[in-house]
Amino acid sequence: MQNAVSMFNYLSVLPYNIEAKGVVLVESKPYYFAVAAITIDGFIARFPGHKADWTSKEDKTHLHKMEAKADLLLLARKTYEIAEKELSGKNCLVLTTKVGGIERKGKNLVYINPKKKDVQEFVEEKGYKKICVLGGRAAYTYALEKGLIDDLFITVEPIVFGKGIPMFDKEVELKRFRLKSVKKLNKQGTVLLHYGKNLFSKRFAKKGLRQNLFSKRFAKIA
Numbered sequence: 616m617q618n619a620v621s622m623f624n625y626l627s628v629l630p631y632n633i634e635a636k637g638v639v640l641v642e643s644k645p646y647y648f649a650v651a652a653i654t655i656d657g658f659i660a661r662f663p664g665h666k667a668d669w670t671s672k673e674d675k676t677h678l679h680k681m682e683a684k685a686d687l688l689l690l691a692r693k694t695y696e697i698a699e700k701e702l703s704g705k706n707c708l709v710l711t712t713k714v715g716g717i718e719r720k721g722k723n724l725v726y727i728n729p730k731k732k733d734v735q736e737f738v739e740e741k742g743y744k745k746i747c748v749l750g751g752r753a754a755y756t757y758a759l760e761k762g763l764i765d766d767l768f769i770t771v772e773p774i775v776f777g778k779g780i781p782m783f784d785k786e787v788e789l790k791r792f793r794l795k796s797v798k799k800l801n802k803q804g805t806v807l808l809h810y811g812k813n814l815f816s817k818r819f820a821k822k823g824l825r826q827n828l829f830s831k832r833f834a835k836i837a
């Protein structure tokens with residue numbers, strides 16, 4: 616069982632096709648991972664438009680590494696506008712209510728209104744495989760609500776705002792995550808938490824490991 620769990624952990628972060636003995640596992644769904652820096656009291660910013668000038672250099676290094684792993688960045692409009700310069704040249708999908716469906720704004724930039732055009736459909740049509748959900752609140756909340764977050768990387772900075780913008784702002788059906796790793800990034804105590812979807816919560820346990828392994832992420836074709 617332990618081996619099956621480790622194997623699943625391993626498979627769940629691999630976006631490629633895998634051949635096992637007598638079985639070919641084919642990746643059927645794109646992999647979504649959210650990356651956020653929060654304060655001890657759970658805020659991603661102090662006020663709308665607040666730049667991430669409060670995060671540590673270690674978190675910035677981590678953020679850039681995570682961005683580089685993705686073939687698409689999913690952002691909400693305000694965050695995109697704040698970070699536009701740093702994001703140039705990267706494939707960005709921006710959530711907004713200001714377009715009728717989908718509008719290409721540049722070679723690497725697409726605006727999408729999720730009420731009119733399904734984000735997952737767009738991602739699959741274009742063949743994106745690794746989507747980094749970069750925030751802000753609207754993008755995190757959208758991805759959470761749609762059950763899109765496969766992995767969640769949260770950097771907790773040892774800072775308190777007291778008041779600010781939370782990571783999520785909408786009541787959703789209970790979502791369980793499972794802690795995969797904890798890493799202290801610096802002497803000040805910045806901590807990186809890596810969570811994955813909790814496939815072993817009561818709800819999933821009823822359905823069983825086998826079903827999760829083979830029907831959720833992969834299709835068994837031989």
Ligand SMILES: NC(=O)c1ccc[n+]([C@@H]2O[C@H](COP(=O)([O-])OP(=O)(O)OC[C@H]3O[C@@H](n4cnc5c(N)ncnc54)[C@H](OP(=O)(O)O)[C@@H]3O)[C@@H](O)[C@H]2O)c1
Pocket residue numbers: 650651652653658659660661662663664665666667691692693694695697710711712713727728729730749750751752753754780
């Ligand atoms: N600490 C971190 O890791 C982190 C990460 C990212 C961002 N941030 C910070 O978070 C702040 C921005 O967050 P925010 O909450 O103010 O804004 P935001 O989530 O970045 O953007 C809000 C905008 O998203 C669009 N939107 C919201 N709900 C939508 C929906 N259901 N469908 C389509 N579009 C929707 C709307 O754009 P339209 O008005 O165009 O319709 C809305 O004005 C900034 O200070 C930024 O620096 C922090």
